[in-house]
Amino acid sequence: MASVPKSDHADTGADHWGPETLAVRAGQERSQFNEHSEAMYLTSSFVFDSAAQAAARFSGAEEGNVYARFTNPTVTTMQQRLAALEEAEGCIATASGMAAILAMVMALMKSGEHIVASRSIFGATQQLFGAILPRFGIETSFVEATNLDAVRESLRPTTRLIFIESPSNPLTEVLDIAAISAIARAAGVLLAVDNCFCTPALQKPLLLGADLVIHSATKYLDGQGRVLGGAVCGNKTLTDEVFKFLRTTGPTLSPFNAWVILKGLETLSLRMQAQSAAALLLAQWLEAQPAVARVHYPGLASHPQHALAMRQQRTGGAILSFEVKGEREAAWRVVDNCRLLSITANLGDTKTTITHPASTTHGRISAEARAASGINEGLLRIAVGLENLVDIQADLQRGLGRDPANF
Numbered sequence: 001m002a003s004v005p006k007s008d009h010a011d012t013g014a015d016h017w018g019p020e021t022l023a024v025r026a027g028q029e030r031s032q033f034n035e036h037s038e039a040m041y042l043t044s045s046f047v048f049d050s051a052a053q054a055a056a057r058f059s060g061a062e063e064g065n066v067y068a069r070f071t072n073p074t075v076t077t078m079q080q081r082l083a084a085l086e087e088a089e090g091c092i093a094t095a096s097g098m099a100a101i102l103a104m105v106m107a108l109m110k111s112g113e114h115i116v117a118s119r120s121i122f123g124a125t126q127q128l129f130g131a132i133l134p135r136f137g138i139e140t141s142f143v144e145a146t147n148l149d150a151v152r153e154s155l156r157p158t159t160r161l162i163f164i165e166s167p168s169n170p171l172t173e174v175l176d177i178a179a180i181s182a183i184a185r186a187a188g189v190l191l192a193v194d195n196c197f198c199t200p201a202l203q204k205p206l207l208l209g210a211d212l213v214i215h216s217a218t219k220y221l222d223g224q225g226r227v228l229g230g231a232v233c234g235n236k237t238l239t240d241e242v243f244k245f246l247r248t249t250g251p252t253l254s255p256f257n258a259w260v261i262l263k264g265l266e267t268l269s270l271r272m273q274a275q276s277a278a279a280l281l282l283a284q285w286l287e288a289q290p291a292v293a294r295v296h297y298p299g300l301a302s303h304p305q306h307a308l309a310m311r312q313q314r315t316g317g318a319i320l321s322f323e324v325k326g327e328r329e330a331a332w333r334v335v336d337n338c339r340l341l342s343i344t345a346n347l348g349d350t351k352t353t354i355t356h357p358a359s360t361t362h363g364r365i366s367a368e369a370r371a372a373s374g375i376n377e378g379l380l381r382i383a384v385g386l387e388n389l390v391d392i393q394a395d396l397q398r399g400l401g402r403d404p405a406n407f
């Protein structure tokens, strides 16, 4: 049973609701019109009944909305619903996933401190940690986080944060969140998990001991490729710091985007279940294709961390990658023969997407570094959507070189 976070804004009722109920009900507060669906409050500021109330709101003596860079009711509802799903005490929404990561670091760290980050993290996060934060005196060590000793050994007295993503992109490497959280706890260091690929529908890092969960709501939370958004979830002491940073600096979530994401959350669990069920079938089918050398998918028994993935996640997720025999030429042939699948680096959409990481998302990494990380020229990544599986297979079959009529 998930608990509903207590909040002055919330009218979430029972704290014994299951996740399905929380997904469609948590955080809703009706206006004087008693609307059934959540209202969207497109307003940048709020009016007060009197000078005394204005003063009380500004001083914080009275709770309530003042200005939308601080709070907005639609954003608050979305935050409460996501907090309920992650089983987090607090949740703060941001303008994008990157804004969430930046806000977390800026709110909780200072110059002279150190981050330990998994080597396999989102490209922009690598850039932020590796190229931007050093200018502000924050250094990052990138480690092979499947190796727990490497994580432990990279800790310094100044380390404040361990940052990981699981499963990784594009090779779907699974990290042991509970084990890494034990290392963080023993060292008095915070653990943040970017839960973008699994979402709370499949994995709840806070229950495994993480202190913070990061989201790019742009991906599965919206789930339909419409808006950018992000969030930081965790205990209130931490998210309050993030809130203070955001309300001063401004990369907050717009009420329109919050409303779209709120509606996305209502179908999140159904989408994740359907998309990961299709991903498993597709992974099994790809494994049987003669033109395919290898399939990376945590739900397959052949995956090196299959047992861990099945312990930690509800399913293998909706993202898989596979190596086509014949290097770049053969991989590009598969992409170029797609008529249904979208050729785009984005993921987390109801529309299936396909990308060739070595020439796109991971194209700026040196060939040696790419080879060392296992992202070779034959690798393709698919984020499985909600189309009919047979149609997805037929689209891939064309480029893989067998007659699609034969299956």
Ligand SMILES: *Cc1c(COP(=O)(O)O)cnc(C)c1O
Pocket: 096, 097, 098, 099, 122, 124, 125, 165, 194, 196, 197, 215, 216, 217, 218, 219, 228, 229, 230
């Ligand atoms: C997309 C993504 C981000 C960044 O999110 P934006 O909303 O694009 O800023 C962070 N982490 C992961 C794993 C992502 O896929």
